[in-house]
Structure formats: C-alpha cells, structure tokens
Amino acid sequence: MSRAVAQYLSGSIAFAVVTFVCFRLGLNLVTTACLYLIVIVLLSLRGSFALSVVFSLVGVGCLAYYFAPPDFSFRVSDPLDGVIIIVFLTTSAVVTHLVSRLRKSAETLREQAALLDLTHDSIFVRDVNDVITYWNRGAEELYGWTRNEAVGKNSHDLNQTVFPAPLEDITAELIRTGRWEGELIHTRRDGTKVVAASRWSLQRDDQGRPAGTLETNNDITERKRAEEGLQQAQAELAHVTRVTTLGELAASIAHEINQPLAAIVADANACLNWLEADRPDLDSVREALVAIVKDGDRAAEVITRIRALLSRSTVAHEPCDLARVIREVHSLVRPELRRQGITLEVSLARDVPAVMGDRVQLQQVLLNLVMNAAEAMREVPPQRRRLVVCSNVEDHDDGPWAVVAVEDAGIGFGVGQAARLFEAFYTTKSGGLGMGLSISRSIMDDHRGRLWATANPGYGATFHFALPGIR
C-alpha cells in the first residue's frame, strides 16, 4: 500500500515539475505532450497499469488547461490541438498497454526461471556457439560454478565434456531431430568427474534456425558406479562358473594334454635311439622332429584355450565369429563327449553374420549348453546320445541375427520346469550349482541377445541363443 502511495506521490511530483518547467519555458503543446509521454513510460515501467491510466488522464487535463488555448480552461478552441491531445491520449494508452504486457512477460519468465531453480536437475541453456546463457541452481549445485561465473562461458570448455560420440554427429542428430540423449562425463569445479544422463532440446528462432540448446543433466555417477560394480560381480561369478565347468572337464583336459606329451616323449626317445646307431637314421629323426613340433603345438593350443577361459574376468566386446567360438568349444569338449559316448555333430551355416561380443563369455554360454546337454544324456541309451550344434541366420527388423542351437536327445524338461530353467540356483543336476543357465542368460542380456529353450518333438531339448549381427 505504501509503495502505491509513493508511486502516486512521485508521479504527481514528476508531472508537476514537468508542467511547471514547460509552462515557464513557454513550450508548445506538442513538446509538452512528448515530455508527458516520457513521464508516463517511466511511470509504467515502475508502477501499475492504473497509475499509468490515471496520469494519462491527468496529462490530458494539464495539456488542455495549461497548453491549449484558451489558457486556464479545459476547453480547447483549436481542433488541431484537440487532435494532438487525442493522439497523446491514444499513444499514452498504447504505451501503457505495451509496457504492461512486457512486465507481465518478464514476470512470467522470472517465475519460470524460479521454477527451474526448484528442480534438482541441472539445467542450462547455451546459444549456437555453446556459450551459456542460462544456468539454474541445480547446475550450480552439481558443477560448483555460480550462475554469474557460468553465464558467458563455453559450456563444453567449462564442464570439460567427454562425449560418447563425435560432437559433429551429436550436433547433426540434434539439428535433424531436435533432440539428443546420451551419457556425458563432466568435470566439476573441484576437479571430480560426474557422469550425467543428458537430454538436449534444440530451440529455434521464428525463421526455424537453431537459436540455442536446452541441456538437462541428471547426475548418474553413483548409479553407474553401482552398475559397474554389478557387472564386475557378474563377470567374476561368470569366471568362477567357467573355472567350475573346466573343473568338470579336468580329466578330459588332462587327457588332451597328456596325449601329445606322451607322443613327444616317445618320438624324442626314438630320435635318441636312431642317432645313437652306427649309421644314424636321419630321415626318421627329421620326420619324428616334425611330429614333435606338431604335438607340441597341439598341447600348446589346449593350454591356450584353457588359459583364455581361466584367466580373464573382465569383459571386452569386439567383433566375434560364432563359427570360431563353436570350433573352439568343440575342441574343448570333444574328448569329454567321446568319453561319455556322445556323438557330436556340428553344422555351420555359411552366411552367419559376425556379432559384437566377448568371445570368452560366448564360449562360456556354448560350453555350458553343451555340458548341460551331455549331462541330460548321461542316463539315456548309448544309441540316443547324439548332440547337434548348429548355427543359422534369422532376419529381424534390425537386420540379420546369428542363432546357435544346441540340440540333445536327453531327458528333456517338463512344462513346469520350462519357466524355471533360467532361474538362479535352479538345477536338476545332483551337485549342480544351478547358476549356469542363469549366468548364460545374463551374458546374453548383456550382449543384447536372447537365450531360450524348446522341448524337442521326440526326445530331449534344444537350447538356442541369438545375437544381433554387426551391420
């Protein structure tokens, strides 16, 4: 209330001063009307709409009384003076209205800006040159830079942004679609890193040209850390399971290494005998040495395969040829399957696309499926012990997928079991951990692939896994 009184008082004083000065100086009607307009604009900017209206009417009265003949009368004798006063009133009304709208817009903007400050999200706006034009309180809290410090700076320089893709590609997508979403790594004022889930929205001007970008960032550093911890734990669990599976294959692996070693020992002894003869049989020695090298390579290959499965607990996705994965697992399980009297057939389709994945983990999935299949056939008649591993191609909307199927003629699974097969700690094996299929499915999920099981029309089951091909 006191503010309104002060405004009316200051308006009255301003009008009185202008009127007095203009009257004493003998300024004409038009000049005085212009000076009144200036006063009204200033009053509009500071005061209410009513204040402007009131002083517009006061202005009309003063112009008629003091500056339009006859003097000291509200009557206006010259029609031109009447027009000038009407123009003054109209202009004053328009200016008052425009200033009022401008103030309302500014007020709305202030309220919206205040709302943006209420959110915990970090929000800032940058122009086409990535210079920050707005920086909310969330951004201040997240990055440690105040609004005054941030505005006017290049956002990518200030935040030391690390992009998941080349900035040109991101910008191209933003301009094409008007939006971009991704994860960024920023550096706070104190030098610590923050992982942000970032959403960009492109602002365009009236002509449709890019004018700026609204960037909203959520701090997901802790979530990423937890996810990485979970992935690490899963990788370690997968590693333990690989070691366990290899433990089941230990006898067969020992056989695979002992065979070439025995051959090497026998050949080397034969060489010594031939060389000790009066007339050394060098041709036989040479042939045996070639065989020794070959057997040494054979043993080394087995060890290399085992070491790959045993040593690594980190995950590295790279282009993988599933045929190679199948061949490597085949080499590993062949002696064990033979020991169990299981015939293994491998059928590889020609046009199976390469996939993006961790070769060791994919080997683990296949190894697990093959070992499960062998287990399922342990009690069935020998003539039924047949295992088929085949690869194939499936066309999907997003391109070709590589599919691998492991088909056995074992005991299969019942309807009730189907839903539980991939649950952790669910097992039908005596002494089994029940983690193999669960881990295999996690691995497939991590590869954006699928793992599922179907009951065969006759005996046994078929386990399939599918992975998107590299396009």
Add this chain to the structure above:
Amino acid sequence: MAERRTQVVCVVDDDESLRRSVKNLLSSVGFRVETFGSAEEFLESTHRANTGCLVLDLRMAGMNGLDLLRHLGAMGSRIPVIILTAHGDEEARRRSLEAGAVAFLGKPFRGDALLDAVKTAMGT
C-alpha cells in the same frame, strides 16, 4: 638295427599321433610294430596270431581298452598286455591289472619305462 623277433608289438590307440610315436620308439630299438586305431580293428587283423605284446590305450570310442583286455582274457589269449593311458588313476590301474594286464603306464610315460615293459613282456 636288426629286428628283434618275428613276433610283433601291436599298438592299439585311437590317437593317430600316439600310435605313430610309439611305433617310432619301439621300432628304433628293433621291434616290429603294427598299429590299430580301435579295439575292433585289432580283433579283425591277421596280426593277432603273431602278437608278442599288446600296447593298449584304455579310453577309446567303441570297445574300450578294458573291454578288449577282458575279451582277450575270456578267449584264453596269452598275449601280454601293457596298458598305456592318459587316465592313470588307481582304480583304472587296479581294474586293468585284475583283468590281466602285465603293466600299467600313464601318459606321458618315460620312454625307457615303456621299452622295459615291452622287453619284459616279449621276454627279451
């Protein structure tokens, strides 16, 4: 080196590399050696009659080494059998010796151990 005997040493192993290397070792000291990829192949061969010693793998597809050993025992065969296996556990050793094997060697074996066993079996 002169041939030691007219009798042959027969090697039955489903691993081609092992068959060849054992043949090399035995041949290098003068034994006549014949090799077979399976128990069935040996049983069908004409060399059974003049086999002086049988070097036999235990784990093979089809009829395994122990089955062949028992089969020969049941047939009244007097061929001395040396078991050569990469699965040399005590249980396998006991069962092999019970079934009539004269020696049991685990792979990898010492060259002189195999030669000694064959020489003993051949009576040389």
